[in-house]
Amino acid sequence: MFRRASFGLPPLRGLLPLLFLLVLWQAIDPKGSPYFPPPSAWWTGLAALARSGRLASALSATLTTFFLAIALACVIGGLAGLLIGRSRGARRALGPLLEFCRGLPPPVMVPVGVLLLGYVEGLKLVIVVLVAVWPILLNTASSTAALSDLLGEVSQTFRLGRFATLRKIVVPSAVPAFLVGVRGAVPLAIIITLLVEMLTSLPGIGSLIVISQRQFHSAEVYGLLVVVGLVGFVINGAFVMIEGMLLSRWPPRAGYVQGT
Amino acid sequence: MRADRINIPGIVTLLLVAAAWEASVRTGLVTFEYLPAPSAIAVAFAGIVRSGELLTNTAHTLRSVLIGWVLAGLIGGALGLIFGLSRFARRWFLASLEVLRPLPAIAFLPVALLLFSFSLTTELVVMIYASIWPMFINTMGGVSDVASRLHDVSLTLKLTRMQTLWKVLLPAAAPAIVVGARLCLGTTLVMAIIAEMIGNPHGLGYAVVSALMSIQPEQMFAYVLFIGVLAIALNYCLIVATRRLLPAYGREAANHV
Numbered sequence: 226m227f228r229r230a231s232f233g234l235p236p237l238r239g240l241l242p243l244l245f246l247l248v249l250w251q252a253i254d255p256k257g258s259p260y261f262p263p264p265s266a267w268w269t270g271l272a273a274l275a276r277s278g279r280l281a282s283a284l285s286a287t288l289t290t291f292f293l294a295i296a297l298a299c300v301i302g303g304l305a306g307l308l309i310g311r312s313r314g315a316r317r318a319l320g321p322l323l324e325f326c327r328g329l330p331p332p333v334m335v336p337v338g339v340l341l342l343g344y345v346e347g348l349k350l351v352i353v354v355l356v357a358v359w360p361i362l363l364n365t366a367s368s369t370a371a372l373s374d375l376l377g378e379v380s381q382t383f384r385l386g387r388f389a390t391l392r393k394i395v396v397p398s399a400v401p402a403f404l405v406g407v408r409g410a411v412p413l414a415i416i417i418t419l420l421v422e423m424l425t426s427l428p429g430i431g432s433l434i435v436i437s438q439r440q441f442h443s444a445e446v447y448g449l450l451v452v453v454g455l456v457g458f459v460i461n462g463a464f465v466m467i468e469g470m471l472l473s474r475w476p477p478r479a480g481y482v483q484g485t
Numbered sequence: 486m487r488a489d490r491i492n493i494p495g496i497v498t499l500l501l502v503a504a505a506w507e508a509s510v511r512t513g514l515v516t517f518e519y520l521p522a523p524s525a526i527a528v529a530f531a532g533i534v535r536s537g538e539l540l541t542n543t544a545h546t547l548r549s550v551l552i553g554w555v556l557a558g559l560i561g562g563a564l565g566l567i568f569g570l571s572r573f574a575r576r577w578f579l580a581s582l583e584v585l586r587p588l589p590a591i592a593f594l595p596v597a598l599l600l601f602s603f604s605l606t607t608e609l610v611v612m613i614y615a616s617i618w619p620m621f622i623n624t625m626g627g628v629s630d631v632a633s634r635l636h637d638v639s640l641t642l643k644l645t646r647m648q649t650l651w652k653v654l655l656p657a658a659a660p661a662i663v664v665g666a667r668l669c670l671g672t673t674l675v676m677a678i679i680a681e682m683i684g685n686p687h688g689l690g691y692a693v694v695s696a697l698m699s700i701q702p703e704q705m706f707a708y709v710l711f712i713g714v715l716a717i718a719l720n721y722c723l724i725v726a727t728r729r730l731l732p733a734y735g736r737e738a739a740n741h742v
Binding site: 235236237240318320328329333336340412420437441447453458 | 492494495496497498499502517519520575576577578579580581582583584585587588589590591592593594595596598599600674675678679682683690693694696697702705706708709712713716717720
């Protein structure tokens with residue numbers, strides 16, 4: 226996979242153009258237009274939302290859904306992926322169905338969930354899990370299936386039982402691909418959480434930002450955009466760090482096992 | 486999991502799932518109030534095909550996907566080329582983009598709605614913002630990866646900068662760029678559907694939501710399944726095209742989903 230492995234973190238001075246643009250925006254302050262409030266107004270809008278307590282409750286609703294959904298998707302996707310990957314028959318029988326589920330664009334799961342479950346508390350969670358589980362499941366399954374014969378012979382040589390083979394050989398060799406799956410699932414889960422909130426007006430950042438937009442509180446909309454951006458940045462960054470820490474115990478290139 | 490032979494157990498599973506679905510709805514086994522049976526979905530599908538509704542909506546979505554894909558591909562590719570080749574750009578500008586990249590594109594929808602209201606522009610802005618990134622990252626990665634390895638060749642052959650670009654860098658980076666283009670297409674379709682659900686009341690995304698709002702479950706499921714098939718067909722076309730264009734890399738690129 227062609228990721229920017231060769232770069233590492235770009236130098237921080239690269240942030241200067243963005244800062245410059247924001248300062249310029251503030252300085253010009255297109256007062257005539259209600260659509261381009263300057264950054265200071267974003268802050269005022271956000272502060273108002275924060276004082277009323279709406280920001281904190283929306284943020285916690287969104288983050289709760291996201292973290293629960295990712296945790297559930299990891300457990301379900303990881304276990305199902307291992308099971309499906311271990312059995313050639315299951316892979317072949319479930320193949321087309323799984324391919325279809327993966328190919329289905331995630332946003333269409335939202336109306337399906339709303340239709341079947343109605344506007345209930347657990348709706349957000351169910352939909353986000355349903356969407357986030359596929360990349361994890363399929364990556365785990367394909368890497369488990371692609372386990373090299375050599376490793377299979379290792380387990381025979383050491384006369385490992387089924388459980389010991391699973392614990393000592395199968396699971397460790399599936400971890401890098403599992404993490405690649407989670408890396409795909411994280412941004413997807415954020416987007417779908419926000420989408421469910423926007424479509425159903427269930428409490429969260431997504432519905433908050435849509436309400437501000439409908440009331441033409443443009444400063445709040447920009448402010449919330451920054452909040453969402455920060456949340457995305459922190460979550461993705463944290464995941465890359467965790468992934469790096471976990472993978473430091475695996476041989477390099479192991480993370481390249483991907484796809485089906 | 487893709488086999489060249491016909492996957493009989495796989496097809497049997499699909500049929501079994503459909504049959505179980507049909508049976509459980511007919512016998513009232515499942516308690517979902519609005520779950521239609523596959524046969525009812527098939528009837529609804531025939532209905533939207535006959536009324537021409539499906540064709541109009543598909544045409545709208547495919548048109549915006551195509552426009553968005555080409556624009557995002559060009560912008561992302563150009564940015565990727567600049568950042569892959571220029572250390573200066575990477576040092577002084579890359580961090581700004583890296584901060585913007587994880588911003589969930591869907592959060593741009595309300596901003597785009599403020600600026601452009603319910604329009605194709607809103608749809609395209611959100612689509613393009615989201616799908617620039619896969620193209621950008623892959624092109625930048627591909628080009629800079631090559632730059633270190635094949636640089637000596639162009640020095641030895643005394644190629645000019647333009648020659649180096651066309652004869653060494655771009656061909657060598659082509660597989661990465663093609664992967665970027667494929668990911669880019671997938672993202673464009675997903676974002677088009679999201680944008681149509683919220684921002685631009687046309688196309689397949691809107692059709693699904695409006696079927697939901699008017700409580701026509703059969704029609705909604707017909708659209709959902711059709712969107713799934715369409716997405717898979719688009720991806721498949723691109724895999725085939727990749728194999729034709731880059732026979733040597735097609736296999737490798739197709740595996741990087």
